[in-house]
Amino acid sequence: MKFDNQVLIFCILYMICCFIIPGCAYHETNTGSPVYYQSITEQSPRSPATFVSDTVLMARVKSKFMSDDMVNDTNIHVDVRHGVVYLDGWVADTYQHRMARDLAQSIEGVARVVSRLHIANPGTVLFINPEIR
Incomplete structure (x- = not known):
């Protein structure tokens, strides 16, 4: 069986289009919704030393929230x-939102604070009297 030059060229072009070109395509990774973007820091694995220091920081933040009467940490x-x-x-x-963010930022060792807190009553300020508790 004798191949024609046109058939040979067609077969070569077909193989290039089917197998080589799709492999060169640019694939953008999905980074999530722009509203709740998870950074690489939040997804990346931690070493045991980093895990321990993160746990200590978390305990410091929680104890700071518990000791402050102006932030309801429940x-x-x-x-x-x-x-x-x-x-x-x-x-x-909004006051408690700002206080929670500022208290967390004030702790030594905190690199950054990402606040994804929702405000129940935006535009209002509720002052808690520490003597009532």
Whole structure:
């Protein structure tokens, strides 16, 4: 069986189009929703030493929240990864949101604070009298 030059050229072009070109395509990785973007720090694995230092930082942040009478910490979840503090949950007002963020940032060893706290009553400020508790 004798191949024609046109058939040979067609077969070569077909193989290039089917096998070689798709392998060269650019594939963008999905980094998640822009609203809840998870950084590389939050996803990357930790060494045992980093895990211990993150646990110590988390305990310091939680104890700072518990000792402060102006922040109601019952609905705040604290997570620490590679020195970055992630705050999730609900707070009563913008004042508590700012106080929680500032208290976490004031602790030595905290690299950054990512606040994903939701405000139950935006635009209001609730002052808690420490003598009532």
